[in-house]
Amino acid sequence: MNLVSGPAGSGKTLLGLHFFHGGATVHGDNSMYLSLEEPRANLDKVLGIFGMEMAPFESMGKLILLDLGELRVADKETGTMLGFGELQDFLRSSLKKNSVERLVIDSLSAIGLHYRSMRDLREELFLFARFLRETNVTALLITESLENAGLTRWGFEQFVADSFIHLGMEETKGELRRTITIRKMRFTKHDTVKHPLRITQNGIVVEADERVV
């Protein structure tokens, strides 16, 4: 279970799409991308811009890209999004049916809108994490961080994850630059350098020997 956080525009969705697309096309894993924020048309556009081919893999069932905004539960009181319970019900059948090995959820923050108390949200997230762990899929969970307000949206998402990658947007000399840092990776002696993250015509590029100074 892997977590990626960062402010709006830091490249979380693009990173998720790389993990999803490369998972199937390079590594042969059946991969599923659940979008709760952006409609399918937007994601198709991004995939197209960065040359990530969808159609042949989709018809083979290797890539499954779903806009779960459509599955939103119209709760009369909150009038908003689906919660972790509904998501779990959906995944329980669809992961097995499609033999999914990689899963991206973009984003947890969108699911949080379902809850009115932080306590409920925290409990539900922990239960969801336990469910996900038992499925044995490799999951990439995306969460938004607010500018200057901690590394994750709620401050506890990182505790359920086995790895945690933070994407940054830093202002230097009147210009924003993107960064990527591995904050946690269980059982692993990982890189701790803050690297520049560039978005090129091929998508995200990070150089191992480059650091933010």
Ligand SMILES: Nc1ncnc2c1ncn2[C@@H]1O[C@H](COP(=O)(O)OP(=O)(O)O)[C@@H](O)[C@H]1O
């Ligand atoms: N073709 C492109 N070339 C370079 N940068 C791009 C391109 N398309 C989008 N971007 C950058 O990527 C950002 C969006 O990244 P995204 O992964 O959607 O961020 P997040 O999901 O973290 O909000 C845009 O705000 C833009 O700055």
Ligand SMILES: [Mg+2]
């Ligand atoms: Mg996004």
